[in-house]
Each structure stands twice: as C-alpha cells, then as structure tokens.
Amino acid sequence: MAALPSGVLGALDPTSDRAVFRQIADQLREAIDKGRFKEGAKLPSEAELTEHFGVSRMTVRNSLSILQSEGLVSSEHGRGVFVRPRPPVRRLASDRFARRHRDQGKSAFTVEAEAAGSRPEVDSLEVREERSTPEISARLGSARKVLARRRRYLMDGKPVEFATSYLPLDIARNTPIAEPNPGPGGIYARLEELGHRLEHFDEEVRARMPAPDEVKTLRLASGVPVIHLVRTAYDTEGRAVEVCDTVMAADAYVLAYQLPAT
Amino acid sequence: MAALPSGVLGALDPTSDRAVFRQIADQLREAIDKGRFKEGAKLPSEAELTEHFGVSRMTVRNSLSILQSEGLVSSEHGRGVFVRPRPPVRRLASDRFARRHRDQGKSAFTVEAEAAGSRPEVDSLEVREERSTPEISARLGSARKVLARRRRYLMDGKPVEFATSYLPLDIARNTPIAEPNPGPGGIYARLEELGHRLEHFDEEVRARMPAPDEVKTLRLASGVPVIHLVRTAYDTEGRAVEVCDTVMAADAYVLAYQLPAT
DNA sequence: TAGTGGTCTAGACCACAGC
DNA sequence: CTGTGGTCTAGACCACTAA
Numbered sequence: 194m195a196a197l198p199s200g201v202l203g204a205l206d207p208t209s210d211r212a213v214f215r216q217i218a219d220q221l222r223e224a225i226d227k228g229r230f231k232e233g234a235k236l237p238s239e240a241e242l243t244e245h246f247g248v249s250r251m252t253v254r255n256s257l258s259i260l261q262s263e264g265l266v267s268s269e270h271g272r273g274v275f276v277r278p279r280p281p282v283r284r285l286a287s288d289r290f291a292r293r294h295r296d297q298g299k300s301a302f303t304v305e306a307e308a309a310g311s312r313p314e315v316d317s318l319e320v321r322e323e324r325s326t327p328e329i330s331a332r333l334g335s336a337r338k339v340l341a342r343r344r345r346y347l348m349d350g351k352p353v354e355f356a357t358s359y360l361p362l363d364i365a366r367n368t369p370i371a372e373p374n375p376g377p378g379g380i381y382a383r384l385e386e387l388g389h390r391l392e393h394f395d396e397e398v399r400a401r402m403p404a405p406d407e408v409k410t411l412r413l414a415s416g417v418p419v420i421h422l423v424r425t426a427y428d429t430e431g432r433a434v435e436v437c438d439t440v441m442a443a444d445a446y447v448l449a450y451q452l453p454a455t
Numbered sequence: 456m457a458a459l460p461s462g463v464l465g466a467l468d469p470t471s472d473r474a475v476f477r478q479i480a481d482q483l484r485e486a487i488d489k490g491r492f493k494e495g496a497k498l499p500s501e502a503e504l505t506e507h508f509g510v511s512r513m514t515v516r517n518s519l520s521i522l523q524s525e526g527l528v529s530s531e532h533g534r535g536v537f538v539r540p541r542p543p544v545r546r547l548a549s550d551r552f553a554r555r556h557r558d559q560g561k562s563a564f565t566v567e568a569e570a571a572g573s574r575p576e577v578d579s580l581e582v583r584e585e586r587s588t589p590e591i592s593a594r595l596g597s598a599r600k601v602l603a604r605r606r607r608y609l610m611d612g613k614p615v616e617f618a619t620s621y622l623p624l625d626i627a628r629n630t631p632i633a634e635p636n637p638g639p640g641g642i643y644a645r646l647e648e649l650g651h652r653l654e655h656f657d658e659e660v661r662a663r664m665p666a667p668d669e670v671k672t673l674r675l676a677s678g679v680p681v682i683h684l685v686r687t688a689y690d691t692e693g694r695a696v697e698v699c700d701t702v703m704a705a706d707a708y709v710l711a712y713q714l715p716a717t
Numbered sequence: 718t719a720g721t722g723g724t725c726t727a728g729a730c731c732a733c734a735g736c
Numbered sequence: 737c738t739g740t741g742g743t744c745t746a747g748a749c750c751a752c753t754a755a
Contacts, residue, residue: 212724222667238740249726251513254741262524262677264664271733271740287714391716398712400662400680400705402526405484415524418662418680418705426716443662443680450660450712452549454653454688474743500721511745516722533721533752 201229202237205246217246217256225265225276235273236266264416264444277414280445281311283353287451290394292385295378302346314347317355317410318373322362329359332425332436340365342380345410348445352411356439364389364434381426384435389428396450397423400443411442418443463491464499467508479508479518487527487538497535498528526678526706539676542707543573545615549713552656554647557640564608576609579617579672580635584624591621594687594698602627604642607672610707614673618701626651626696643688646697651690658712659685662705673704680705 201224205216224230237245242253257274260266268274283305288294294301306313323341330336339359346354358380360370369375370383381391399421403413411419420443426435463486467478486492499507504515519536522528530536545567550556556563568575585603592598601621608616620642622632631637632645647653661683665675673681682705688697 214724240739249728251727252725255724257741258520262664263666268741269734270742271735273734273740287712290714291717393716394714396712396714398660398682398710399708400682402524402678402680404525416664418664420660420662446661448660450549450658450714452552452656452658452712454552454655455554476743502720511747513746514744517743519722530722531753532723533754535721535753 202242202245213246213248214252214255215259217242217248217253218259221256221260222263222265225260230276232276232278234276236275238273262416264414267414267416277416280351280442281309281348282444283309283348283446285446285448287449290381290391292391295382299377300379306348311348312350314350315344316347317343317345319343320371320373322366323359325359329436329438332423333359333361333433336361336363338362340371342370351445352442353445354439354441355407355410356437359436359438360434380435384426384428389432389434391434392427392429392431394427395425398448403440407440411440413442420446420448422448464504464507475508475510476514476517477521479504479510479515480521483518483522484525484527487522492538494538494540496538498537500535524678526676529676529678539678542613542704543571543610544706545571545610545708547708547710549711552643552653554653557644561639562641568610573610574612576612577606578609579605579607581605582633582635584628585621587621591698594685595621595623595695598623598625600624602633604632613707614704615707616701616703617669617672618699621698621700622696642697646688646690651694651696653696654689654691654693656689657687660710665702669702673702675704682708682710684710 202220205213209216211219221236230236236257239250239253239257242256243250246253257266257268261268265277266274267277289301294304300315302315303313320340320342322338325333325336325339329339333339340362342358342360344356345352346356360380364384364387365371368383368387370380375383385391400418401421403411403417403419407413407419413419420441422439422441424437424439425433426437428434464482467475471478473481483492483498492498498519501512501515501519504518505512508515519528519530523530527539528536529539551563556566562577564577565575582602582604584600587595587598587601591601595601602624604620604622606618607614608618622642626646626649627633630645630649632642637645643653662680663683665673665679665681669675669681675681682703684701684703686699686701687695688699690696
C-alpha cells in the first residue's frame with residue numbers, strides 16, 4: 194500500500210469552481226514555492242496522490258502535467274517526479290566580444306566556463322558551404338552561397354547552446370575560417386587578420402518554445418523555453434561579415450546588455 | 456456523424472516504437488508547418504481525429520496538448536482547436552531610451568505604437584511606497600523603502616507587458632515621479648530635471664514559462680513563454696537611480712541590442 | 718439543439734529503475 | 737521482484753458556442 198504524503202498537502206475544496214486537477218496542481222505548486230519540497234526532491238508518487246486526494250490517476254497525472262509545462266517539475270520514468278533543479282546560469286556580458294577578450298589561445302566559451310569552474314565542451318562541429326536562406330541573405334547582403342559553421346556547446350556534459358555562423362564565401366573560402374578549428378581568438382580574430390576590422394555587433398533576442406529537434410539537441414526538459422539570438426557582425430566599412438544564429442536553453446542563460454542614455 | 460478530415464492526414468505506423476499520440480502530434484505539426492493548416496485555421500475536431508485514427512478520445516487530446524505546449528495551437532471551448540496566429544511583434548531597439556526620443560509630449564510606448572499603426576493603452580496604474588526586496592536593494596543600493604510604479608501595457612486591447620519601476624525614496628518622494636502621470640518624457644525626463652543626468656542602462660534578459668498570475672495578467676495562451684527583463688538606470692555620478700522589472704509576452708517582442716567590438 | 722472542448726472515472730498493459 | 741511513470745481504452749457528464 195502506498196504511504197500517505199507527509200503532511201504538506203491539504204484537502205480539496207468541493208465547493209470550488211476550480212477544477213480538481215487545478216486545485217491539486219495549486220497545492221503542489223505552493224508546496225514547492227514555499228520550500229516544502231526542495232530542489233531535486235521527489236514529489237509523492239501518483240499512487241500516493243491518487244489515494245490522498247481520492248481521485249483517479251488521470252486526474253493526478255493531469256495536475257502533474259501542468260507543473261511540468263510550467264517548468265517546475267520533471268518526471269523520470271520508473272523513478273518518480275522531482276522538483277526541477279535550476280542549472281547554473283551562464284551570464285553573457287555585453288562586452289563579451291570585446292577585442293581584449295580575444296587575444297588568447299582559447300575560445301571565449303572555454304575561458305569563461307573554466308573561470309566559472311565548469312567543464313566546457315564543443316561538439317557537433319560541422320563546416321560546409323551552403324545555399325543562403327532569405328533570412329541570412331537579408332542580413333549578409335546578396336551572397337547566394339555562404340560558409341556555415343555549426344557547433345554545440347556543453348557545460349559539464351549538459352548541452353546549453355547550439356549555434357550556426359554564416360559567412361560570405363568571398364571572405365571565408367580558403368582561409369582558416371573554413372577549418373574546423375580556426376585558431377586562437379576564434380573566427381573574429383581571423384576576420385580581423387583578413388582586414389575586416391570589426392566595428393560593432395547587432396543582436397536580436399527572441400524567446401519561444403523549442404521545436405522537437407531543438408528539444409533533442411539541447412536535451413531540454415519540458416517547460417523550458419529557448420532563447421533565439423541572431424547576431425550580425427559589421428566591419429568598419431559597414432559590411433555585414435558574419436551572421437550567427439544561436440538557440441540557447443533559456444534556463445541556462447541570462448543575457449546582459451548595456452545601453453547608452455544618449 | 457463527424458466528417459473525415461480533408462486529406463491532409465495519413466495513417467499511423469503500428470510498427471513504430473513512437474507512441475500513438477506522438478505520431479498524431481507529428482502529423483498535425485507537419486501539416487501546420489507545411490501550411491496545410493494555415494494561421495487561424497481550425498483543426499479537425501477531436502471527434503474527427505478520433506474516428507480518422509481509430510483511437511480513443513484521450514489519445515487525441517494528449518496529442519493536441521503537445522501542440523498546445525509547443526505554442527502551435529490553442530483551443531477554444533465550444534469552438535475548436537485553432538492554429539495560433541502570430542501577433543504583431545514589437546521591436547525594442549537599443550536606442551529606445553536615447554534622450555532624443557524623450558523630448559515629446561507622449562510616452563515612448565505611445566509614440567512607437569501609433570507609428571506601428573496600433574492602438575496603445577496603459578492600465579493597472581499603481582504608484583506606492585513599498586519595502587524594498589533584497590533583489591531590488593542589491594541593484595539600487597541600500598534603500599529600505601522605495602517608490603514602486605506599476606503599469607500594464609496593451610496593444611489593440613491585448614496585454615503585452617507588465618512593468619514595475621522602483622526608485623529610491625530620497626529621489627522620488629514629493630516629485631512628479633510620485634504622480635500617476637509623471638508628464639512628458641516620462642520618469643527619465645523627470646529624473647534628469649531633478650539633476651540625475653542619465654549615463655547608461657544595464658539590462659538583464661531571461662526567458663522562462665510564466666507563473667499562473669502572469670498568465671492571467673498578460674492573458675497568455677499556453678505554450679507562450681515570457682521574457683523577464685530587469686533594467687537599471689545609472690546617472691553620471693554612477694548611482695543607480697531606477698530599477699525597472701518587466702515581464703513581457705515573448706510572442707509579442709523582439710529585443711534588439713548593439714554591442715561594441717572594442 | 719447539435720457540436721465542440723473540459724473534466725473525470727476505473728480500469729488495463731507496458732517499460733524502466735532499483736533492490 | 738516491487739514500485740514507478742508512460743500509454744491507452746471506453747465510457748460519462750458538463751460548459752461553452754453558434755446556428
């Protein structure tokens with residue numbers, strides 16, 4: 194027989210208009226918010242909740258699916274439902290592409306991750322020439338074909354970000370930029386060596402729920418949105434020399450920017 | 456009797472490992488992506504899908520709930536399930552707080568919305584003195600009490616953003632900033648008149664799923680995340696003079712920033 | 718009034734985790 | 737092996753929308 198959950202859950206209000214499964218979700222949410230279930234803790238099992246509230250299993254599962262879509266809990270087959278721990282957050286500062294951060298042997302991602310005490314990793318490396326899409330063309334100019342550099346970033350084994358850089362072929366072809374490892378300082382350092390001194394970057398930030406392939410690539414728990422960031426790099430002549438399309442697990446990031454008041 | 460859905464949906468693959476409700480969701484998602492169901496179009500009813508795929512109603516509902524949590528569709532009681540139309544997007548430019556945008560009779564929000572052909576509205580106005588929270592104190596300095604200005608922004612009747620500004624009492628008390636309507640140019644114009652010439656703003660951007668009260672305030676469809684933006688304004692003496700905490704419907708915004716390359 | 722989605726029941730069998 | 741969540745059925749009654 195299933196044991197009754199501790200004492201943290203009350204009774205339903207049968208006079209309430211609020212649906213039973215919502216009332217159960219409300220109680221569990223409140224218990225989580227107030228710390229009666231801590232991060233990583235296991236919620237009562239479906240059987241226990243079923244018995245405690247005197248409802249059918251589907252009603253309980255319905256409640257849990259609400260909390261899951263809110264990103265509060267995640268279920269593990271055969272183990273239970275757990276309060277979702279918040280992963281360490283990567284803070285992206287507005288000066289992260291400043292030249293002074295580039296003159297090193299390692300990539301910005303590696304340096305920063307190690308400073309934070311995490312184990313950085315880059316995989317799914319792919320470099321190839323592709324037909325440009327309308328979106329990329331609109332930003333890069335009229336290049337029909339582009340060099341695409343795809344890679345995935347992980348922290349301590351957890352995927353956090355998936356990025357694709359697009360560069361005009363007339364700039365990147367037959368240069369270190371077309372190599373899997375472009376060398377110290379990354380492609381921005383190489384662009385400057387090729388005479389494209391960088392002047393500024395434009396970034397566009399959106400948030401949305403992930404598509405199924407993004408859930409897979411980033412191993413996202415349900416209830417975790419993605420931040421979609423599109424960055425365009427401009428050289429001192431005003432030419433767009435790179436577009437970087439990035440999809441990030443939203444629970445792993447905070448973006449910091451500085452705006453002028455003038 | 457329910458009519459069969461057009462011809463856009465195929466059959467299930469009984470040999471597949473993939474759960475039936477996922478297969479159904481996949482088919483519907485593909486049909487939406489390929490435009491076989493357009494924006495705002497009604498999907499086949501649950502009864503039609505039940506009959507077409509030969510499964511129980513709960514299985515069909517399970518499929519639809521996946522699409523709903525992905526933000527692809529939204530259901531309307533008594534009417535049907537519809538492909539969710541994308542609302543017009545507000546683009547927040549990085550120079551939106553530049554001084555030159557302030558010297559007008561209307562607020563930045565109003566000016567910008569009218570330029571975009573929308574009907575702007577501000578409600579839920581509340582101005583009061585409050586105890587500061589640790590988060591606010593960390594940004595504003597050690598002020599124990601602050602002036603809080605709360606308001607909700609709507610475009611064409613749809614809530615898009617909910618914001619609270621916090622200001623140190625020693626700056627804001629007994630000034631136009633403590634009035635419901637602070638006058639032309641908003642509180643930033645008033646701060647400068649009071650001798651706090653603004654130097655720059657820091658913004659922190661996060662994305663997450665909304666809490667239940669945010670769903671209510673912003674009338675969010677399920678599957679729509681929020682962008683959580685915290686802005687701190689600094690004057691030329693380096694003092695933090697305002698913290699603005701904003702929660703935005705993520706489907707209504709794109710944030711644009713400019714980063715220096717130096 | 719007919720058709721739609723919203724809620725709920727009481728079962729069933731399965732796959733996975735962990736002892 | 738037991739307990740867990742994952743999937744699925746075949747009903748039921750309700751509330752809302754629109755003709």
